[in-house]
Amino acid sequence: MSKPKMLGFISEEVSAWLVAFVALVVGGLLTALLALAASKLSQQQLAQRFELLANERYSRIEERMEDQVQRLDSLRRFFVYAQEITRDEFDGYVGPLLHRSQAYSWAPRVSAEQRAGFERQGRRLFGQDFSIREVGEGGVLQPSPARPLYYPVLFSQTLSQLPPPLGFDLLSQPLRRDTVQRASTPGSMAASAPLDLIGVAPAYTRGMLMVAPVFAAGASGGEPKGYVMAVLSMRQLMADGLPSAAEDNLVVRILDLSLPSGPESLFESGNQAAESSLQVRKVLHLADRTYQLDMSPSQEFLQDNRSSAMGVAFVGGLLSLLLSALLFSLFSQRQRALTLVEQRTAELRISEQSLRDTHNQLRSVLDAATQVAIIATDLHGVISTFNAGAERMLGYSAAEAVGKLTLESLLLPEEVQQRARSISLRFGREISGSQALLGDDLSAADQEPGEWTLRRKDGSLLPANMLVTAVLDEYGLWVGHLAICIDITERKRVHEALEARDRLLEKLTAQVPGGIYQFRLDPDGRSCFSYSSEGLRDIYEVEPELLRQDATTVFERIHPDDLVRVRSSIRDSAAQLTPWREEYRVNLPKAGVRWVRGEATPERLANGGTLWHGYLTDISDLKRVEEELRALSxxxxxxxxxxxxxxxxxxxxxxxxxxxxxxxxxxxxxxxxxxxxxxxxxxxxxxxxxxxxxxxxxxxxxxxxxxxxxxxxxxxxxxxxxxxxxxxxxxxxxxxxxxxxxxxxxxxxxxxxxxxxxxxxxxxxxxxxxxxxxxxxxxxxxxxxxxxxxxx
Incomplete structure (x- = not known):
């Protein structure tokens, strides 16, 4: 008897190879699609990681620059309100300020008539070689020629091992002279263009000079009596506390945008940039200058965030190859089986082969699903199928479960009873526990899996999602149940961790002095606090829940004399995306008039609105102390x-x-x-x-x-x-x-x-x-x- 042919013309010997080849091609196509999807997802995740890393680096650099401005301003106030400052007093005050700064200096105003007396005073303090000097040829300090006015360095404290350039005249070099001239009014502050610093180690010479004028207390004009200076090395300011160039994930460059000749590089991290379209550009402000911060990913960043597309392609290709081999093996086995029963009738041979194929496929699926429990029962709930996933998940072997246990016995009785009561109320009739397992399926066939608690063989409990459906025969009659269970222990642990994190955040914000908030201003003028900690209740005497709906009550609390200024500063911050800082009074129903200080950083929203992240704190006690000090002065x-x-x-x-x-x-x-x-x-x-x-x-x-x-x-x-x-x-x-x-x-x-x-x-x-x-x-x-x- 001749062997049958598939499709009427393909022999059995050829069909196994053909099926294996088709399976291999289809698997290859699916693998390619999965690899492409994995590559796109990896690129999206890479862009998100880079943006988060760049924003964190920008915030850190901006905070360091603002910290330098505040430190120099505190040194300026120290000179304004002190009658006379000695060298020891200067060193004692400046010492704690030397953090990410190369040096702080004081340069008093010295006229041509005062030069001789000033140099005699300097020699008594620093030795016979002290004089008003400038940089000559070869970078050596030499005595300055006669000029009408000098601003020589008198006091200086530095982190460098090199001696400070005492007596160096700030007006002797055009770049430093330009910086001094730009800071000539009370309260002003100026930063120099990029320059090579004097009196610091060679590795830290590239940097800038920040100067602030010192006027007599109460003075509103005239010549300053001197300047306080901060010498900033960009290498020290940028690299302190950050990864080394070899380990840094970012390539950082800072350009000075305030030069008439065009942007000039102020700092470059030195590590090699990767070939990538990812780049972040930010604007920084220091004193009166504007800088551009460019950040791009480094080679280290791309190495640490390699795409998983190649792994998907490899695994998919391997699975396709295994599937082809498996199909080839199955068809080969089918050919051997047909050889054994070729003497039987054609109908019996086709029936037996079909039954064998179906059984093998079902068994392969059940045995392959090791992470999912698949349990089939008869109409009475007695288990008839218990796959390998169910054995691993519940601890029973198939021999212990099939024909001996019911699906209901694997669940907590109280959960089954609660489910039965709930469904009975819904349908208005009594529902048994076994029917309750299929309760949602009574009304809809596409219900989501319900959450149940399974009981293992050792008595431990396992949370799982379980979907129970009815099993129908070829005539549409109900012959049993099919339950598919998925372990959700890890998912519940993640949810619990997230809830714990939220509780911790609420506890932390409750302990922080003042209030932390997110303030949103929509394009149509409506505003609200999308997030507000409990501290805002004390600041404004308004419930945080009301603030999350509308911020009108807050503006009603602001003192009328300060309201216009506060609204104007908010509009300016939204228009220019610059940090918002204000001190203003509020009229509270219980506490009366109080002083509030607020700071926030804005960001643009997709709808054109603006979202600020910031904090508010009560500074009434500080204001009262300031008034008392003013009265004493x-x-x-x-x-x-x-x-x-x-x-x-x-x-x-x-x-x-x-x-x-x-x-x-x-x-x-x-x-x-x-x-x-x-x-x-x-x-x-x-x-x-x-x-x-x-x-x-x-x-x-x-x-x-x-x-x-x-x-x-x-x-x-x-x-x-x-x-x-x-x-x-x-x-x-x-x-x-x-x-x-x-x-x-x-x-x-x-x-x-x-x-x-x-x-x-x-x-x-x-x-x-x-x-x-x-x-x-x-x-x-x-x-x-x-x-x-x-x-x-």
Missing amino acids: VTDSLTGIHNRRYFQERLKAELERAQRGGQDLAVIMLDIDHFKQINDHFGHAVGDLVLQSLCQRISNRLRRTDVFCRLGGEEFMVLCPGSNASQAHSLALELWQGVRSVPVEGVGRVTASFGVAGWRPGEGADALLLRADSGVYAAKQGGRDRVEAEQL
């Missing part, structure tokens, strides 16, 4: 009246007001007679008592608008806004009489000499005080204890 500690500094500020303000409006202004100057004799005869404690008694008597006789100040020692001044010379003279006579008429206990009668002067249009403060002083001088020459008008 303008008050004489002995007498309790205003001091010379306050008098100078008020005199300047009143002169400007008088010049604008043509108003009257007068001053009364007085000097206690023979005060030195009182100190010498009675002691300084009694002298202090005399000063306090005199100030109390004069203060009681002054008007509310008059300003009474102690200039120093026994010299006092009364500023009389709105009074002319004649009115001030009458007031001086009244004060003179009040001083001499009441004796001081233990001393007797104390007298004073008074001088009066009225302001003349166009006159400055020095001329007005000089005329008042001339009156005091005339009173003393006339025998003291009297009031004299101006003598000029």
